[in-house]
Amino acid sequence: MRDTNSRFVSRSLHTRRIRSRRISTLWLVFALTLTLPIASVATASDRPLFDYSGSPLSRLFVDLQLGVQAVSHSDVDFNPTITSVGVGFWLFDNIGIDFFLDATASDDTEEAFTLEIDQASGFGLRLQSPPRRGLSLHVNLGYVTYRIVQLEQDARGSREVVENFAGARLGIGVAQRLRAFENILITGEYRNYLSDDELQADTLAVGLRVNFK
């Protein structure tokens, strides 16, 4: 009995260490996203986001991102990865709207379960701070709908659970304009999909933004 308990405790601690490492990795990626652009292109220009007298096309921007997610329920944590594409339109200087679509890059397995956010999409309002040396902060507030696919394989067989969720999308991020390519920015963003207290779904994403100016 003691051996069994010891194994259980050991396994539990091992699992905690892995989760702790994963969370640390997520934050490290986010921190790098914040600091590297600042260090590398600190002198980028702070010109307006679009040309007011130009064509509507100049107000468009596209985000391409890779993200690591933290999905948690029933004391089980998953870290699937996603690719994300977003298209936005600046309504005013530093105020825009965007639409995004996420797709699975990889799923994650914990215990008897494999989980992925099969797809997510939504829209929102983007509020951005005026750039300082090419660096800006932004906040996204909007709506998201996403689908979770959870596959279970244990002694009882194999089962797949698919459930659709919808709710608020809250995001905060940074963007740093590149000195060499002024229409391209390096971006980092934290997102929270808020649909139910019993389900946590967060994303840390890094990528590029292209302005069609």
Added chain:
Amino acid sequence: MRRWFTNTRGIRWRGLLAGFCLLSLAACEGDPRVLQEAVLASNTNLSGLTIAFNDQADAQAILNIGEQLQFSFSATNLNGQPVSIENNDRRWISSNTAVGTVSDSGIFIARGNGTALISLRIGGIFSSNSLQVTVSNAELVSIARIAGPDTVSECSSPSFTAIGSFSDGSERSLSELAWQLAELDDGMAGDASIISQNAESATIAVRSAGTFRLQATQDGFSTVADIPVVADLATLEITPLPVNPPIEVGQSIQLLATANSSDGSGAPRAVGNVVRWSLVEQVQGSAVASVQPAANGVSAQLLGLRSGAGTLLAVCGSLNQSVTFTVDEARFDNLLIVQVFDNSDTEVDLTDGEISIAQGEIITVTASGRSDGGGTSERRDITAVTDFRVIAGDDDVVDIELGSEVEITGEEAGTVTIEAAVNGDSATFQVTVN
């Protein structure tokens, strides 16, 4: 940021922002229980589910609109062993939500005439059965009969329900009943009493052969059933648990009573809730023990009060059984006096302390201690063998009522010191009545 606010001045962006947030939050949907149940099912190796109401897994129910019915379920794992899963936050399924819906805790609420099948799903496992509920709004026109055994044995505790006839021609179990035992026409009656009843059923303690008349009433309708009681018991046995225990003052033991039928059929049945318990050969005021039916309804508690020997008598119908016992003296230490509260686990330690109460206010206290003899050091409730008395101050300040719990009532303004004394130890506390 200041520039940003300046740029957006005059535009109701903050209102728009708030609207966005509210809309997004209001649009929340999705049920994480689907994911959580899968984990629960995996952790418990859940393999089978069976649903029931009123402990019946193959019954049909007929309800009026607005009536409710509690569903329950049992779960088994891969090995067929029972699995404990709480019946809350579950996804019960009604095949026709216009007829009725089922809450997360399994309560069906009848909403419209028709039929619905009720089932349950947990973590991809569907209940192996589904139960039909028919909703038909109809009036009760009579109580058709009392349902239960036609004949009962002496020293038993049968349960009864009642079936009603309704205006739509259906017969249904009634759920707003009042029960009573009625006089028989010819005066013949057995020794029976209602030991528990609710709006759906009554349990009768039947102690002797003869006949008893049970009456059920609902909505002004009433019916009776005359139930014959047969004398078919051969033995009545009393089993103290533990067997032949060393009973100390302040210690209680459990007594089980079992009866065996004269034809030898059937297993011995527990009759602790039916027998009449008493202590014999005791001089008033010097009882060595007290005996009370236990709250579990199947046994009795024998509590040692004074050192000495006693005899316990259990009578049921024509059968009786006696047990002799001895109560040993005990000395206690670590006497602890606490204030207890109704409907709460909270206790306040009063030992060597003080408490203020208002005139007319009643506080309840208990005493516990450790026996330094009898080979046990467990703290136990010794309120019944502890004496509480005023040792300083005016006796009229408080009224002390002794018993299994001691009630102290504030009578007049003043302060008294109360001593709780038991063989071997004592403690005091002060009571101020404002």
